[in-house]
Amino acid sequence: MKHLLLYISGACFAFTFSTIVYSLFRFLGIYPPLTENMTLSMLVxxxxxxxxxxxxxxxxxxxxxxxxxxxxxxxxxxxxxxxxFFNLYPFGLYNVVTAVLVGLIAYGSVIVLIYLNNKADELKINHMILQRRSQDANNH
Incomplete structure (x- = not known):
C-alpha cells in the first residue's frame, strides 16, 4: 500500500510542479495561456x-x-x-527542450521527495529501535 501511495503522491507532486512551472513560463510570455484542456493534458x-x-x-x-x-x-x-499529441506547447526545438527540462526537473523533484520520505521513515525506525533497546536495557 505504501508503494502505491508513493506513486500517487509522486504523480500529484509532478503534476503540481509542472503546472506551477508552466504558469511561470506563461507569466514570462514563453507559453500560451493555460486552459482547462491543457491542465487535463498535463494531468494525463x-x-x-x-x-x-x-x-x-x-x-x-x-x-x-x-x-x-x-x-x-x-x-x-x-x-x-x-x-x-495534446498540442500542449508550440512544437519547436526551443519549446521541446524547455518542456523536457521541466519534465526532468519535476522527475528529479519527485526523486528527492521519495528520498526524503524514505529518510524520514528510516529515522523513525531507528528511533523506535533505540527506544526498544533503551527499554530492554532498563528492564534488565
Missing part, C-alpha cells in the same frame, strides 16, 4: 509517466543507474510525444 501526462515508471520497476533491472536512465527516457519520451 503525469499519470502516463507514473504508469510507465511503475511498469519499469517491474522489470528485472538491478542496476540503479540503468533504472534511472530508463525512467528519464520514459519522462523525455512522454513529454515530447504527449506534448505534441
Amino acid at each position: 501526462i503525469s499519470i502516463i509517466i507514473t504508469i510507465l515508471i511503475f511498469l519499469s520497476h517491474q522489470l528485472p533491472i538491478e542496476n540503479p543507474i540503468l533504472m534511472y536512465v530508463l525512467e528519464v527516457s520514459c519522462v523525455m519520451t512522454v513529454m515530447i510525444v504527449a506534448g505534441a
Whole structure:
C-alpha cells in the first residue's frame, strides 16, 4: 500500500510542479495561456509517466543507474510525444527542450521527495529501535 501511495503522491507532486512551472513560463510570455484542456493534458501526462515508471520497476533491472536512465527516457519520451499529441506547447526545438527540462526537473523533484520520505521513515525506525533497546536495557 505504501508503494502505491508513493506513486500517487509522486504523480500529484509532478503534476503540481509542472503546472506551477508552466504558469511561470506563461507569466514570462514563453507559453500560451493555460486552459482547462491543457491542465487535463498535463494531468494525463503525469499519470502516463507514473504508469510507465511503475511498469519499469517491474522489470528485472538491478542496476540503479540503468533504472534511472530508463525512467528519464520514459519522462523525455512522454513529454515530447504527449506534448505534441495534446498540442500542449508550440512544437519547436526551443519549446521541446524547455518542456523536457521541466519534465526532468519535476522527475528529479519527485526523486528527492521519495528520498526524503524514505529518510524520514528510516529515522523513525531507528528511533523506535533505540527506544526498544533503551527499554530492554532498563528492564534488565
